Amino acid sequence: MPRTVFATALCALLIGPAALAAAVDAERAAEPAPGDWPAHGRSYAEQRHSPLDAVNRDTVERLGLAWSFELPTRRGQEATPIVVDGVLYVTGSWSMVFALDAATGALKWQYDPGVPRRTGSKACCDAVNRGVAVWQGQVFVGTLDGRLVALDAADGSVNWSQQTVPTDQAYTITGAPRVVKDRVIIGNGGGEYGVRGYVSAYDVATGDLAWRFHTVPGNPDAGFESDAMARAANTWSGEWWRLGGGGTVWDSMAYDPELDLLYVGVGNGSPWQREMRSPGGGDNLFLSSIVALRPDTGAYVWHYQTTPADTWDYTATQHMILADLEIEGRTRKVIMQAPKNGFFYVLDRETGAFISAEPFVNVTWASHVDPETGRPVEAEPVYVDGQPVPTAPSPLGAHNWMPMAWNPDAGLVYIPAMDAPFTHASAAADPDLDDPLWRTGTDFAAAATPLFIAPAVEEALAETLVSAHLLAWDPVAQKAAWRVQHAHPWNGGVLSTAGGLVFQGDATGHFSAYDANSGRLMWQRPANTGVVAAPMTYAIDGRQFVAVLAGWGGSMALNGGRLNDTVKGGANGRLLVYALDEAGEPPPGVVMAEMPQPPRNTALDDDIRAGFGHYARSCSVCHGMNVAGGGVIPDLRYLSREKHAIFDRIVYDGVLTEAGMPGFSHRLTPEQVEQIRAYVIYEANREWRRRDDSGWWRAVKNTASRATAWALLQLQ
Numbered sequence: 001m002p003r004t005v006f007a008t009a010l011c012a013l014l015i016g017p018a019a020l021a022a023a024v025d026a027e028r029a030a031e032p033a034p035g036d037w038p039a040h041g042r043s044y045a046e047q048r049h050s051p052l053d054a055v056n057r058d059t060v061e062r063l064g065l066a067w068s069f070e071l072p073t074r075r076g077q078e079a080t081p082i083v084v085d086g087v088l089y090v091t092g093s094w095s096m097v098f099a100l101d102a103a104t105g106a107l108k109w110q111y112d113p114g115v116p117r118r119t120g121s122k123a124c125c126d127a128v129n130r131g132v133a134v135w136q137g138q139v140f141v142g143t144l145d146g147r148l149v150a151l152d153a154a155d156g157s158v159n160w161s162q163q164t165v166p167t168d169q170a171y172t173i174t175g176a177p178r179v180v181k182d183r184v185i186i187g188n189g190g191g192e193y194g195v196r197g198y199v200s201a202y203d204v205a206t207g208d209l210a211w212r213f214h215t216v217p218g219n220p221d222a223g224f225e226s227d228a229m230a231r232a233a234n235t236w237s238g239e240w241w242r243l244g245g246g247g248t249v250w251d252s253m254a255y256d257p258e259l260d261l262l263y264v265g266v267g268n269g270s271p272w273q274r275e276m277r278s279p280g281g282g283d284n285l286f287l288s289s290i291v292a293l294r295p296d297t298g299a300y301v302w303h304y305q306t307t308p309a310d311t312w313d314y315t316a317t318q319h320m321i322l323a324d325l326e327i328e329g330r331t332r333k334v335i336m337q338a339p340k341n342g343f344f345y346v347l348d349r350e351t352g353a354f355i356s357a358e359p360f361v362n363v364t365w366a367s368h369v370d371p372e373t374g375r376p377v378e379a380e381p382v383y384v385d386g387q388p389v390p391t392a393p394s395p396l397g398a399h400n401w402m403p404m405a406w407n408p409d410a411g412l413v414y415i416p417a418m419d420a421p422f423t424h425a426s427a428a429a430d431p432d433l434d435d436p437l438w439r440t441g442t443d444f445a446a447a448a449t450p451l452f453i454a455p456a457v458e459e460a461l462a463e464t465l466v467s468a469h470l471l472a473w474d475p476v477a478q479k480a481a482w483r484v485q486h487a488h489p490w491n492g493g494v495l496s497t498a499g500g501l502v503f504q505g506d507a508t509g510h511f512s513a514y515d516a517n518s519g520r521l522m523w524q525r526p527a528n529t530g531v532v533a534a535p536m537t538y539a540i541d542g543r544q545f546v547a548v549l550a551g552w553g554g555s556m557a558l559n560g561g562r563l564n565d566t567v568k569g570g571a572n573g574r575l576l577v578y579a580l581d582e583a584g585e586p587p588p589g590v591v592m593a594e595m596p597q598p599p600r601n602t603a604l605d606d607d608i609r610a611g612f613g614h615y616a617r618s619c620s621v622c623h624g625m626n627v628a629g630g631g632v633i634p635d636l637r638y639l640s641r642e643k644h645a646i647f648d649r650i651v652y653d654g655v656l657t658e659a660g661m662p663g664f665s666h667r668l669t670p671e672q673v674e675q676i677r678a679y680v681i682y683e684a685n686r687e688w689r690r691r692d693d694s695g696w697w698r699a700v701k702n703t704a705s706r707a708t709a710w711a712l713l714q715l716q
C-alpha cells in the first residue's frame with residue numbers, strides 16, 4: 001500500500017467515523033450499498049426493497065429475535081429505522097429519537113424534544129412519528145409541536161432547531177423529513193383542524209428556510225406566494241381561506257435525481273365537506289394531489305389530482321414509489337401510489353401524465369378513472385332519500401400511511417389494504433366550523449353504530465364494517481396477484497427483499513414473512529403488541545438483520561372503537577430485530593385491566609340519545625366510536641368513580657388540558673357534558689353486562705385468530 005493511501009486510510013480509521021457519523025450523501029441516498037438503509041424508503045425512489053437475500057424462502061424458518069429495545073412510551077409507533085455505518089436511528093412516539101448499535105441494540109444516545117403533552121389534542125392520529133433523516137453527520141427529526149431539529153449524529157446534541165409552523169394553529173408534524181441537495185424537506189399535518197398546507201425546505205447546515213411551497217391558495221387580497229397559487233385559486237370559490245383549506249403534506253415524498261424532481265403527496269380538504277369549503281364548486285387544487293417540485297427552489301413543475309374536489313378525506317399523502325416499468329413495449333419512468341380513495345395509480349413521473357388507474361378494493365364513490373382525461377367519474381351523490389349512506393373507502397382509507405413496497409423481480413407492489421365504508425353526513429349546524437381544533441364539518445354520529453339496537457344486529461353490523469388484507473398488485477396489468485386476509489384492520493407497513501419475502505406486522509401482534517410470489521405464510525413470530533410500522537432490513541459485517549418497530553396506535557387505534565375490541569394495545573413500544581439462528585423473546589404484552597363496575601345507569605333514554613350525538617361529534621375521534629377504546633387513549637368505559645365525580649371539570653373546564661385532554665366549554669354546555677356522561681355510563685353498563693354473562697365472547701368470537709389474539713393478551 002503506498003504510504004499516502006495508507007496514511008489516509010489510517011487517518012479515516014482514527015478520526016473518520018468519529019468525525020462524521022451517518023455520512024449519507026446524494027450518492028448513498030440514491031444508490032444505497034446493499035447492507036444500508038440510509039433513507040426513509042431505503043433510497044430516494046422509496047421502493048422499500050432490499051437486495052439482501054441471506055434471509056430467504058429456504059432460511060427464513062431459522063429467523064429469530066436477535067435483540068429488542070423497549071421504548072419508554074405506549075403510544076403508537078410508526079417509524080421506519082435508518083441504518084448507516086453500523087448505527088440504527090429510530091423515533092418513538094412524542095418525537096423521541098434513539099441511536100442504537102445496529103448489531104447489538106446497545107443505546108448510543110437518545111434525544112427527547114420535550115413535546116408538551118397538551119399538543120396531543122392538536123394531533124388527529126396519535127402522538128406518532130415516522131422517523132428521521134440522516135445526512136452528513138446530522139440527524140433530522142420533525143416534532144409533534146412543529147419543530148424541525150438537527151442533531152449531531154455522533155452524540156445527539158442539538159445543532160439547530162426551527163419552529164416550522166404557527167404555534168397558534170393546530171399544525172403538527174408526524175412525517176419523516178427527507179434531505180435533497182443539502183436541504184431538509186418537511187411538511188406538516190392538521191387537515192382535520194382547519195390549517196393551510198405547505199411544505200418547507202431548510203438548509204442542512206444553518207437551519208435557514210430555503211423555500212416554502214403552499215399547497216392551497218390563501219386569501220387573494222393578501223397576494224399569492226407563487227404563480228402556482230394564483231392558478232390554483234381559480235379552482236376555489238367562496239372564502240375558503242377562512243377555513244384553512246387543508247392540503248397538508250403530512251407524509252410521503254420521493255425524489256428522482258436524474259429528473260431533479262421532488263414529489264410530495266398532498267392531503268384532504270379542510271373541512272371535509274366540499275360545499276362548506278368551496279360552495280361554488282371547483283377542483284380545489286392542490287388537494288389530494290401528487291405535486292412535482294424543483295428541490296432547489298420549490299417551484300411547481302406538474303401535478304396530478306387523484307380526487308378533484310375531495311369531500312371524503314381522500315388524501316394523496318400515501319407512499320409513492322418510483323420505478324421503471326415495461327408498459328406496452330416501452331420503458332416508462334413511473335410514480336405509483338395507492339391513495340386513500342381506493343384506486344392504484346401509475347403516472348409518468350417526468351410529466352405527470354396519466355398512464356392507468358384501477359380500484360384495488362371495493363370503491364363506491366367513483367365508477368372508474370376516465371383514461372382519456374385521467375379524472376375519476378364520480379358515482380351518484382351519497383344520499384338516498386335525503387339520508388347519507390355508507391361510502392367506500394372510508395376516511396381511514398383503502399390504504400393509509402403504512403408504507404407499501406415494490407419487488408422489481410416479482411413485478412409486484414405489496415399494499416397494506418383496507419376495505420371499509422363510512423357514512424359521510426354534513427354537520428352544517430354543528431359548532432365544528434368555529435372550533436379551533438376539530439373542524440371537519442362532518443357529523444360523526446351518522447357513522448357510529450346506532451343506539452338501542454338488538455345485540456345480534458349490532459354484531460352483524462360489526463362484521464361488515466372493515467376488512468383488511470395484504471395485497472400483491474401487478475401495476476402493469478393493474479390487477480391483484482394475491483391477497484392475505486387479516487383478522488383485523490389497521491396492519492403494518494411492508495418490506496420486500498431479494499430473498500423472495502414480504503415482511504409485515506399486524507394488528508393482532510404478529511410479525512410475519514410471506515412468499516413474494518404466492519403470499520404463502522413462511523414465518524411468524526409474536527410481537528406481543530399490535531404492529532403498524534413498516535419493517536426494514538440491513539447487514540452488519542455481512543450478517544442480515546430484519547427490524548420492525550412494534551407498538552399499537554395511530555388513528556384507527558383512537559377512533560376505531562369496537563373494531564379494536566380484539567387488539568387492546570397498552571404495551572410499551574419495542575424495536576424487534578431478527579437474524580438467522582437466534583431465538584430471543586420479545587418484551588411481554590399487557591394484561592387487560594379488570595373493568596370496574598360502572599355507576600348505575602339511571603338516565604332517561606332521551607338524555608342517553610343526546611349524549612350519544614354529542615359524544616360522536618366531540619369525543620369519538622380520540623376516545624373511539626361508541627365509547628370503546630383502542631388501548632392508546634383512556635377507554636371511558638373503564639372510568640373510575642373518582643373521574644366520574646369530576647367529569648364536568650375534565651370535559652367542560654379542561655383541568656387535564658396539560659395532559660392532552662382539552663376542555664370543551666367552547667362547543668358543549670354543562671348539560672350536554674352531563675348527557676355525554678350518561679351515555680358513557682350506558683355503554684359501560686352494556687359492556688359490564690356483556691362480560692358478566694359471557695356474551696362478551698360472542699361479541700368478539702369471529703375468527704379463530706381473533707380469539708387467539710385476545711387470549712394471548714389475556715394470558716400475558
Ligand code: CA
Nearest residue numbers: 191192268313
Ligand atoms: Ca385527513
